[in-house]
Amino acid sequence: MKTHHFLSCVRFALTPAFIGFCAPLAVLAQGTAFTYQGRLADASGPVSGSYDLAFALFASDVALSPLATPVTNSAILVSNGLFATIIDFGPGVLTGGSNWLEIAVRTNGAATFKTLAPRQLLTPVPLALFANSASALIGALSLPSAGPHILVGGGSLLISQSNLSDFFAGSAAGAASVSGAQNTGIGASALSMISAGYGNTALGYAALGSNSTGYGNTAVGCQSLSFSIAAFGNTGIGYQSLVKDSLGVYNTATGSGALYGNVLGAYNTADGAGALQNNTNASYNTAIGYASLINNLSASQNTALGASSLLGLTNGGGNVALGYDALFQSQSGSNNIAVGAQAGANLTGHESQDILIGNPGVPGEGNAIRIGVPGVHANAVIAGVISGDGSGLTNLNAANIASGSISDSALSANVAFRSGGNTFSGDQIMNGFLGVGTVPIRPFQVFNGGILLAEFDSSNPDGAWLTLSNSSVTGDPWNFICTGSGNGEGADKLLIHHGYGGATVMTCETNGSIGVGTSDPETAFHVAGQNGTAIRVSGSGGGGAHVSLDLSTYDPATNLPACQFLATDNNWSSDVDIMTKAPGADTNSLISRIHISASGNVGIGTNAPANPLEMASGAYCSAGGVWTSVSDRNVKEGFAGISPLNILAKISQLPITQWKYKAEPPGVKHIGPVAQDFHAAFGVGADDKHIADIDEGGVALAAIKGLNEKLEIELTHKDAEIADLNARLQRLEKLLPTQDQRDSAERGRGD
Numbered sequence: 001m002k003t004h005h006f007l008s009c010v011r012f013a014l015t016p017a018f019i020g021f022c023a024p025l026a027v028l029a030q031g032t033a034f035t036y037q038g039r040l041a042d043a044s045g046p047v048s049g050s051y052d053l054a055f056a057l058f059a060s061d062v063a064l065s066p067l068a069t070p071v072t073n074s075a076i077l078v079s080n081g082l083f084a085t086i087i088d089f090g091p092g093v094l095t096g097g098s099n100w101l102e103i104a105v106r107t108n109g110a111a112t113f114k115t116l117a118p119r120q121l122l123t124p125v126p127l128a129l130f131a132n133s134a135s136a137l138i139g140a141l142s143l144p145s146a147g148p149h150i151l152v153g154g155g156s157l158l159i160s161q162s163n164l165s166d167f168f169a170g171s172a173a174g175a176a177s178v179s180g181a182q183n184t185g186i187g188a189s190a191l192s193m194i195s196a197g198y199g200n201t202a203l204g205y206a207a208l209g210s211n212s213t214g215y216g217n218t219a220v221g222c223q224s225l226s227f228s229i230a231a232f233g234n235t236g237i238g239y240q241s242l243v244k245d246s247l248g249v250y251n252t253a254t255g256s257g258a259l260y261g262n263v264l265g266a267y268n269t270a271d272g273a274g275a276l277q278n279n280t281n282a283s284y285n286t287a288i289g290y291a292s293l294i295n296n297l298s299a300s301q302n303t304a305l306g307a308s309s310l311l312g313l314t315n316g317g318g319n320v321a322l323g324y325d326a327l328f329q330s331q332s333g334s335n336n337i338a339v340g341a342q343a344g345a346n347l348t349g350h351e352s353q354d355i356l357i358g359n360p361g362v363p364g365e366g367n368a369i370r371i372g373v374p375g376v377h378a379n380a381v382i383a384g385v386i387s388g389d390g391s392g393l394t395n396l397n398a399a400n401i402a403s404g405s406i407s408d409s410a411l412s413a414n415v416a417f418r419s420g421g422n423t424f425s426g427d428q429i430m431n432g433f434l435g436v437g438t439v440p441i442r443p444f445q446v447f448n449g450g451i452l453l454a455e456f457d458s459s460n461p462d463g464a465w466l467t468l469s470n471s472s473v474t475g476d477p478w479n480f481i482c483t484g485s486g487n488g489e490g491a492d493k494l495l496i497h498h499g500y501g502g503a504t505v506m507t508c509e510t511n512g513s514i515g516v517g518t519s520d521p522e523t524a525f526h527v528a529g530q531n532g533t534a535i536r537v538s539g540s541g542g543g544g545a546h547v548s549l550d551l552s553t554y555d556p557a558t559n560l561p562a563c564q565f566l567a568t569d570n571n572w573s574s575d576v577d578i579m580t581k582a583p584g585a586d587t588n589s590l591i592s593r594i595h596i597s598a599s600g601n602v603g604i605g606t607n608a609p610a611n612p613l614e615m616a617s618g619a620y621c622s623a624g625g626v627w628t629s630v631s632d633r634n635v636k637e638g639f640a641g642i643s644p645l646n647i648l649a650k651i652s653q654l655p656i657t658q659w660k661y662k663a664e665p666p667g668v669k670h671i672g673p674v675a676q677d678f679h680a681a682f683g684v685g686a687d688d689k690h691i692a693d694i695d696e697g698g699v700a701l702a703a704i705k706g707l708n709e710k711l712e713i714e715l716t717h718k719d720a721e722i723a724d725l726n727a728r729l730q731r732l733e734k735l736l737p738t739q740d741q742r743d744s745a746e747r748g749r750g751d
Contacts, residue, residue, distance in 0.1 A: 033088035037165075037181060039081045039215075040105065046081025054104040054113050055087050061100050061119045068093045082198075094122075173202075176212070190219075197230075207236075210246075221256075238273070255290075272307070289324075299332075306341075316352070333366075461486030463495075476502060489519035537567075545569040559586050566592075573598035577607070629694050644706030650681045651703045672696075 036055070040047055056070040068089040076085050099122040104113035166183045168174030172192045173185040181198040185191030189209045190202040199216045202208035207219040209226040217234045219225035223243050224236040233250040236242035241253040244261050251268045253259035257277050258270040266283045270276040274294045275287040282300045287293035291311055292304040302319045304310040309321040311328040318335040321327040327336060327344040333351045338344030340358040347354065351366045358377065359370035371377075416422040433440035436454075438447035446453045458464035463484040469477030476499030483493045494508040507515040515521030518528035527534045539547030546568040550561035562581050567574040576596040582588040595603040603609030605616025613621040618630040655677055660668045672691075679688035684695045737745070 031088070032091050032094065033086050035084055036087050036101075037082070037084045038103075040078050040083060041081050048079055048081070049077075049107065050075045051078055051083075052076070052106045052113070053083075053085060056102045056104075057089055057093065057122075058100045058102060058119065059098060061121070063100070066102075067099070224253075241270075258287075275304075292321075316350075458482075458484075460484060463487050476500065493519070495519065539567075539569070541569060543569055543571075556586060560588075560590050564590055570598040627693070631694070642702055644702050644709055646706070647682070647699060647702040648706030648710065651699065654678070654681050 040051065052072065052074045053076050054070055054072045056066045057068050058066055071087055071089060073085045073087070076083050100119040101122055102115065102119045104115045106113045165181050166174060168183070168185040168191065170186055170190055171188040173187060173190040174183065174194055175189075175192045176195050180194050180196055180200075183191055183194055183198060183200045183202075185194070185200075185202045185208070187202065187204045187207055189206045190204065191197075191200060191208045191211060192206070193210050193212050194200065194208070195212045197211055197214045197217075200208055200211060200214065201218045201220075202211075202225070203220045204224055205222045206226045207221065207224045208214075208217060208228055209223070211217065211225070211228045212230065214228055214231045214234075216232045217225060217228060218236070219228075219234075219242070220237045221239050221241055223240045224238065225231070225234060225242045225245055226240075227244050227246055228234065228242070229246045231245050231248050234242055234245060234248060235252045235254075236245075236259070237254045238258055239256040240260055241255060241258045242248075242251060242260070242262055243257075244263055245251065245259065245265075247264050248262050248268075249266045251259055251262060251266060252270070253262075253268075253276070254271045255273040255275055257273055258275045259265075259268060259279055260274075260277045262268065262276070262279050262281075264281040265279050265285075268276060268279060268283060269286045269288075270279075270293075271288040272290045272292060274291040275289065276285060276292070276296060277294045279285065279293070279296050280298065282296060282298045282302075284301045285293060285296065285299070285303070287296075287302075287304045287310070289305060289309055290307040292306065292309045293302060293313060294308075294311055295314055296302065296310070297314050299313055299315045299317045299319075301317050302310060302313065302321075304319075304321045304326070306321065306323045306326055308324060308328045309326040310319060310330065311325070312331050313319065313327070313333075314331055316330060316332045316334045316336075319327060319330065319333065320337045320339075321344065322339045323341045323343055325342040325345055326338040326340065327333070327347060328342070329345060330336065330347045330351065331349055333347055333349070333354075335353050336344060336347065336351065337355045338347075338361070339356070342360055343358060344354065344356045344361045346360040346363050347356075348363055351361070351364060353367040354361055354365065355369040357371045359373055361370060362368070416424070433442060434444050436446040436448075438445055456464055456466060461484040463486075464482040466480040467477045468480075479495075479497040479500070481487070481495040481497050483489055483491055483495060485491045487493075487495075489495060489504060489507065492510055495504050496506040497504050504519045505517070507519045507521060509515075509521060512524065513521040514525050516525075516527045516529075518526055529535075537547050537549060539545045546566055548567070549565040551563040551565075552561040554562070556562065560581060564577075564579045566577040566579055568577070575598055577592040578594040579590040579592050582591055592607055593605065595607045595609065597603070597609060601609035601612055601614065603614050603616075606614055609620075611620040612623055615630075617635070618632070619628060621627050654673050656671065656673055658669055658671050659674075660666075660670060675685070675691050676688045678691050678695075678699075679685055682695070682699055684698075685692055
């Protein structure tokens, strides 16, 4: 269930219970009940719903005992904060004396009531229960049939048809009234646009003329509040006072043109012709006096009392000016206090935080207190206690000073000043902590908002020495030395030195170079160590822990470096990666280019080399020194046939010589072609400056295949020749006699 917390500032209106139009209008006896109308709101604005209201009547706003039994009206309908109910305390209660109404409220059947404050004074309207005299009336009074108007000399008197609590007199006064209540408009066009507003009072031509839904406004004077539309709680008295106010609230303007230009400003008080005349939307200003704060546009929380006080202010805030022409030239100063005629009159711009009493001030000076005018106010008598630093006070008896400080001139020459320069002679011993610019929490502590906290200077040619030692240990102290012209290490260097005659541990030069173990660093960081490790970079240890050395030719800021040497823990050893950033952008990631495993294998483009040297392509060098290239069909493309015989022919034309590389020592010899001849003959490889082993092998294999083809061709020719010779031999053999025939012939010749 939602619970409402009601504000104590609720606007109410009281009307008689039985006022209405009737024909004839007769003097009748009336009952004791009356109608109570009001507006109910909580912290978030007007409320709506059903509420229980309890009413009690008292003789004063502080009386303790009610005049009659309290009345409780249940389930009162509230719409947008507005409600109406009938209250009846019974006969013999409202007898014409002072009566104050106390109201309590609860919502949605809550158990307890919330009493609203303050009590509301009952005006005489509910007490008009009978007519004292009607002896002059004869018969009954009737209203014109054309409507509830009484015409007087060309004007009109209107009692609202929709709500009998409205009263308008004057041409077009209240002309648009529909559902407003408790409005009073007297004067031509007064409240002429009122439609639903209530509780407004307008007296004068066009006073509150544009107001339609505003409430609780009072305008007295020609065109006073004439442009008000929905503003409420404003009071304007005087010609064109608050004339332009449309939505401002709770402003009070008294005087011709007072708050003339106000549109949205709220809670302003202007008393005097032209006071706050040009104010448009500033709030919480108080101006009393002719033309006081007349030029203010948007500055708030200013107080001006006196003709022309704060006359020139346009947008400063929090100023107080009391007196004729006080702060009359200040334009945008803030939080100034000026008391007296023309006090602060010399402040012309943005001066702020001044307190000026009877003093015109100093142009451009802020945060000052000035009382009186030198040479004019020669004597000043102040009763009571004066607090402050006492500057400017003279002829004081120190015996009568209970607190505060004594001027430096009154002190003995042996007393050191807290501020200003002091010269101490002799040995000074201080027990306790010493703080410079701060409350110390250490034996010596310095604080300053600037850059330079402390400076140690020496004119000795051997430099300025700052020595640190610890008496709990034996040995030489440590020295920080700013070298001079007499130092052997050179002038204008910073040394960290151990002992008075020991070695220099570290050197810093003016060019930023740092030397460790040397007083003359040759590079930006120069380590001159003895035999053994000169630089060690270690990490936290443990599986996966790593430490790196970053290199960049530029400042990568928060991005990764251009190059990094990375060591990663691997079972009491380390994998080492040489990494570079992927080209193209400063934000790119690092890529391992060379990986050295803890076992000693080196991977180029791979983080898991299984051989002493392994490429990302899969090529590797075995432990025996054998280089194995990748020849997988799946990594090749652009296959094309060749002529082995052509390759063989080109090899026969390829110059093969003996030579050595220029960088090799004498005596070293090699046999083979040069890249230019090889590339010209076969057109393989990336260029004519290199010969790939795989190309030499491929050419050799192709030549072997070509030689085999050539041999097979030649053998085929030989076989054909042999077959032909055999055939010819056979034919010859057939022509020759056989051996038997020759033997028989021989025997025949012998016989």
